[in-house]
Structures are given as structure tokens and as C-alpha cells.
Amino acid sequence: MNRTVNHKPDYEKELRRAGARITRPRRTILQILAQTDDHPDAMEIYQRASAIDSTISLSTVYRTMKLLEEMGAIHRHAFEGGPSRFEQASGEHHDHLIDLDTGEVIEFHSDRIEQLQAEIARSLGYEIVHHRLELYGRKRRKS
Structure with a gap:
């Protein structure tokens, strides 16, 4: 990623x-x-x-x-x-991880996620035209 x-x-x-x-x-x-x-x-x-x-x-x-x-x-x-x-809007496709504590928006790209989304759509008989992935989380506390 x-x-x-x-x-x-x-x-x-x-x-x-x-x-x-x-x-x-x-x-x-x-x-x-x-x-x-x-x-x-x-x-x-x-x-x-x-x-x-x-x-x-x-x-x-x-x-x-x-x-x-x-x-x-x-x-x-x-x-x-x-x-x-x-x-x-001119950047390459990417997804977002939003830190719920700070509001920071982190951009990332994952070929695995893109492939899985296409695979799921294809198995359901669809072709993805557009998508947006937003993940919301908090930093893990070190143990």
C-alpha cells in the first residue's frame, strides 16, 4: 500500500x-x-x-x-x-483513511483493494464506473 x-x-x-x-x-x-x-x-x-x-x-x-x-x-x-x-481532482485515484481523533485525512492506494472491488463487482454482474472508499479509524495504542 x-x-x-x-x-x-x-x-x-x-x-x-x-x-x-x-x-x-x-x-x-x-x-x-x-x-x-x-x-x-x-x-x-x-x-x-x-x-x-x-x-x-x-x-x-x-x-x-x-x-x-x-x-x-x-x-x-x-x-x-x-x-x-x-x-x-487531477491526482491519481486514491482512497482515504480519516483519523477520528485528529481529523487528519490520509490518502493511500492499494492494488489489492482495487482488484478485490473489481472482482466483487464482476461476480455480481457489474462493472465499476466510479467508487470512493473511506476508512475511519483511530491510531492503535502501543501495548
């Missing part, structure tokens, strides 16, 4: 291609997204962006995230027990 490595997308280029205006606040939000390696929620993005530009509003963050999601540039995850979190 290996952790995934994502390549950073050019969100500004994608927004321009879609005909969206690139305002100063939006550029700051895009910069934050391009630099992040975690799965921030809208409030975390807002806090990081407003530390750079205090004129940024939370509604600008929400509108920008909605636009990027509609374009397919980011994925929104509604992990159990918390706010929606965002991640880039």
Missing part, C-alpha cells in the same frame, strides 16, 4: 479556460489551493487566504470552491462528522 503523490494543477488557467474572471481575492484562494497538501475545508481556506489578503470574504471562498467543483477541478468530500473538505 502506498501513499499517493499529487501533481499541482494550474487552477487559474482552468478558470480562464472556463471564462471565469480572475480577481485578486480569487487569485489568492487559488494560490492557497495550489500550495496545500491537505484536505482543507472552506473555513481553513478562508483563514489561510485572509492571512494574505484581509479583504477576502468567506462567501468568495465558497463561490470559488463551487465554481472549481462544477468545473471538475476539485473534489468535495463530506467526511463523516465534519465539514466538507476539498482536494484537487
Whole structure:
């Protein structure tokens, strides 16, 4: 099982291609997204962006995230027990392990899991078109 490595997308280029205006606040939000390696929620993005530009509003963050999601540039995850979190859509397929104590989201990929899912779907007469696997857990205590 290996952790995934994502390549950073050019969100500004994608927004321009879609005909969206690139305002100063939006550029700051895009910069934050391009630099992040975690799965921030809208409030975390807002806090990081407003530390750079205090004129940024939370509604600008929400509108920008909605636009990027509609374009397919980011994925929104509604992990159990918390706010929606965002991640880039251009990375390779991976699954998530969510630490229930810290809220940390750990990305991983397992060929064994992928093969087992395909095998199960095939045995039931299906072909997998899309799937999402989320595991929730706590660190094991050392004995």
C-alpha cells in the first residue's frame, strides 16, 4: 500500500479556460489551493487566504470552491462528522483513511483493494464506473 503523490494543477488557467474572471481575492484562494497538501475545508481556506489578503470574504471562498467543483477541478468530500473538505481532482485515484481523533485525512492506494472491488463487482454482474472508499479509524495504542 502506498501513499499517493499529487501533481499541482494550474487552477487559474482552468478558470480562464472556463471564462471565469480572475480577481485578486480569487487569485489568492487559488494560490492557497495550489500550495496545500491537505484536505482543507472552506473555513481553513478562508483563514489561510485572509492571512494574505484581509479583504477576502468567506462567501468568495465558497463561490470559488463551487465554481472549481462544477468545473471538475476539485473534489468535495463530506467526511463523516465534519465539514466538507476539498482536494484537487487531477491526482491519481486514491482512497482515504480519516483519523477520528485528529481529523487528519490520509490518502493511500492499494492494488489489492482495487482488484478485490473489481472482482466483487464482476461476480455480481457489474462493472465499476466510479467508487470512493473511506476508512475511519483511530491510531492503535502501543501495548
